[in-house]
Amino acid sequence: MFEPFLLSFKLASITVAILFIIALPLAWYLSQTRSKLKPFIEALTALPIVLPPSVLGFYILVALSQNSPLGAFFKDTFDISLVFNFTSLVIASCFYSLPFMVQPLQSGFESLNKQMLEASYLAGKNQIKTIFLVALPNIKPALLTALIITFAHTVGEFGVVLMVGGSIPGETKVASVAIYEMVETMDYASAHIYSAIMVGMSFVVLLSVYTFNAKHNKKFGL
Amino acid sequence: MIDIKIQKELLGASGTLKLDVELQIKEGEFLALSGTSGSGKTTLLRIIAGLEKAEGEIEVAQKSWLNAKTALSPQKRSIGFVFQEYALFDNMTVLQNLLFVAKDKTLALRLLELTELTELQKRYPKTLSGGQKQRLSLCRALMQKPKILLLDEPLSALDPSIRAKLQTQILKLHKEFGTTTIMVSHDPSEIYKLASRVVVLENGKIIKDGKPKELLLKQNGSQKFSFSGELLELKKVDIIYVAVIAIGQQIVEVVLSKEEASRHKIGDSVTISTKAFTPTLS
Numbered sequence: 231m232f233e234p235f236l237l238s239f240k241l242a243s244i245t246v247a248i249l250f251i252i253a254l255p256l257a258w259y260l261s262q263t264r265s266k267l268k269p270f271i272e273a274l275t276a277l278p279i280v281l282p283p284s285v286l287g288f289y290i291l292v293a294l295s296q297n298s299p300l301g302a303f304f305k306d307t308f309d310i311s312l313v314f315n316f317t318s319l320v321i322a323s324c325f326y327s328l329p330f331m332v333q334p335l336q337s338g339f340e341s342l343n344k345q346m347l348e349a350s351y352l353a354g355k356n357q358i359k360t361i362f363l364v365a366l367p368n369i370k371p372a373l374l375t376a377l378i379i380t381f382a383h384t385v386g387e388f389g390v391v392l393m394v395g396g397s398i399p400g401e402t403k404v405a406s407v408a409i410y411e412m413v414e415t416m417d418y419a420s421a422h423i424y425s426a427i428m429v430g431m432s433f434v435v436l437l438s439v440y441t442f443n444a445k446h447n448k449k450f451g452l
Numbered sequence: 453m454i455d456i457k458i459q460k461e462l463l464g465a466s467g468t469l470k471l472d473v474e475l476q477i478k479e480g481e482f483l484a485l486s487g488t489s490g491s492g493k494t495t496l497l498r499i500i501a502g503l504e505k506a507e508g509e510i511e512v513a514q515k516s517w518l519n520a521k522t523a524l525s526p527q528k529r530s531i532g533f534v535f536q537e538y539a540l541f542d543n544m545t546v547l548q549n550l551l552f553v554a555k556d557k558t559l560a561l562r563l564l565e566l567t568e569l570t571e572l573q574k575r576y577p578k579t580l581s582g583g584q585k586q587r588l589s590l591c592r593a594l595m596q597k598p599k600i601l602l603l604d605e606p607l608s609a610l611d612p613s614i615r616a617k618l619q620t621q622i623l624k625l626h627k628e629f630g631t632t633t634i635m636v637s638h639d640p641s642e643i644y645k646l647a648s649r650v651v652v653l654e655n656g657k658i659i660k661d662g663k664p665k666e667l668l669l670k671q672n673g674s675q676k677f678s679f680s681g682e683l684l685e686l687k688k689v690d691i692i693y694v695a696v697i698a699i700g701q702q703i704v705e706v707v708l709s710k711e712e713a714s715r716h717k718i719g720d721s722v723t724i725s726t727k728a729f730t731p732t733l734s
Contacts, residue, residue, distance in 0.1 A: 345539035348503050351526040352533050353553040353596065363552070367543035 233400055234408035235427070241316070241404060242384040245323040246331075249380055252324070253331035258361055260332070261339035276329050283326070283389025290322050290394050314396045319404070322394040323384045331380045338372025339365060371443040378439045382432055453479060454600065454632060458499055458508035458518070462492060462656065471495055471506075471656035477634070479513070482626055484647035484664065485636045491653040493636045494536075497602045500634070501533050502526035512599055532593030532601045532631070536608065538585045540577040546588055547573040553595035563591040566628075567621055583614040590622065594629055601626065603635040607642065612701065619645055640668050641700075678725035683716055697724060 256275070260268060278286060294312035295301045304310045312318050342365060350360040366373055388406040395402030397411060405424060412421035454477040462469040471492040477483055485493045498504040502517070503526055510518040517524045541549050546569060550560040564570045567587040577585060586606055593601055603622070607615045623646050626633045637643050643650055644664045652660035652667070660667055681699035686708075688694075693713035695706045706724060708716075716722060 343537070343539055345535045345537060346541060348501075348526070349533065349535065349539045349541070349592070350552075351503075352501060352529075352531050353592075354527045355552075356527060364541055364543070368541075 234403050234405040238385045238404040241319055241323060242381045244320050245327055245384045246377055246381050248324055249327060249331040253328065253335055257332045257335035258339055260336045275332050278326050279329050284393060286326060287390040287393030290325065294318055313394060314402065316401055319391055319395045319402055322390045323387060326387055326390050327380045327384050330383045331376050334372045334376040338369030342368055371446050374442055375439055378435055382435050455511040458506045460499065460506040462495060469656045473658060477632055479632050480630055482633045482646055482648045484643040484650045485634055485653060486638060486643065486650055487653035492656045493653055494604055497604055497634065497636065500600065501531045501602055502529050530596065530599040532596065532598035534589050534593045534603045534606045536604045538589045540585060540589060542577050545574050545576055549588060549592055550595050553592055559595065563594060566625065567591055583610050583618065586610060586618060594625060597629065598631055601631040601633040605636045622646060644668055678723060680721060680723050683718055683720045683722050686713060686718055697722060
């Protein structure tokens with residue numbers, strides 16, 4: 231009964247983990263660079279926010295299908311299909327949720343006192359040590375926002391998931407897709423239960439983020 | 453010996469400015485860097501620290517930090533930097549701030565003791581006062597036993613009584629650690645008290661270089677007392693003129709002749725001096 235929820239959480243957890251690894255260096259780079267390329271990279275990163283999910287889903291399908299070079303390579307070499315399975319959902323979610331991880335981290339890094347980072351360099355610490363020991367601990371609210379919002383946003387995605395993953399029970403049928411199907415088949419009772427759970431959980435998650443941030447700001451006198 | 457010979461184009465308030473500095477500093481010297489704002493003082497410190505790029509050469513104790521081919525990264529230079537805005541690590545306690553630089557607890561505790569911060573070692577920077585933050589920042593800069601200690605207007609944000617106390621501590625630490633210290637300062641009494649040499653920068657060039665005594669004591673002729681101040685008010689009282697002048701933190705009134713009054717206007721920087729009288733100290 232709750233398989234779609236478990237699948238949504240699994241998808242969101244994996245997406246958050248992968249995106250954190252990708253977005254951390256990207257957000258750091260964007261926050262520190264004075265390169266002319268910065269606005270281009272920023273615009274590219276923000277695209278998933280404004281694009282209709284169907285556009286994103288269409289391109290991902292085209293790029294990953296067995297007719298594409300990438301899809302063909304994975305099919306021939308590893309015998310893995312990149313569409314209509316869980317792997318494709320993870321890939322699609324990583325594109326879809328990227329800005330929600332990058333943007334809070336980037337603005338967090340940008341808000342840091344530059345001299346604090348310079349003090350760390352002068353203390354002999356390289357950039358990686360500085361990121362993990364000085365930068366990240368000083369932007370905890372931004373870090374938490376990035377992780378939680380990315381998670382919540384991935385759980386909440388629908389359009390891209392439906393296009394790239396379809397609705398295979400236990401494989402790609404996540405909660406949002408399950409609700410869509412329930413409504414289509416007029417199973418309103420189940421749809422009510424599922425939707426209520428989604429609303430409740432999303433609210434609790436957001437509430438915890440805002441509560442933490444308020445407490446954190448109070449503690450540090452901000 | 454520290455040899456500095458650098459050039460850099462700066463974007464100043466009034467167009468571009470060429471920083472062009474040639475400076476030799478003896479080891480153990482306490483050098484005060486003075487000059488109007490925008491003259492390149494902070495940039496010079498940042499170039500020495502490797503935080504900003506520049507053309508030219510920097511050599512410290514026969515080791516090249518900067519030349520045409522390479523620039524040593526800030527991590528590899530032995531620099532203690534005290535920023536004007538402290539720049540402490542807010543996520544670490546007072547003691548952790550020091551241990552982050554070097555894992556030497558004995559030294560950390562000694563520095564805290566010298567600066568009277570021992571009691572506060574478990575506190576976080578955000579809970580400290582300005583003076584305490586500045587002392588911690590100074591301790592942190594000394595944790596790696598730097599070859600050069602750079603102080604960027606370290607005391608400008610503090611009130612006079614704390615300033616005086618911290619000046620004594622800076623001097624104590626400078627002597628105890630035998631570092632070469634370069635401090636940006638505008639305060640003549642601070643420079644006189646601490647520095648063994650003053651360099652005055654203007655528009656990116658050195659315009660004066662000498663002992664504080666020679667540069668700061670304004671002895672034109674045989675005056676015994678001489679102060680610089682700002683003319684705040686000029687008023688005519690019957691047949692004389694009275695000028696109100698701000699000298700440091702004090703306001704004084706001086707009687708002027710008509711001829712003197714006509715030479716000055718409100719807002720002027722003036723020197724007021726006198727000779728042949730017996731001052732009393734109380």
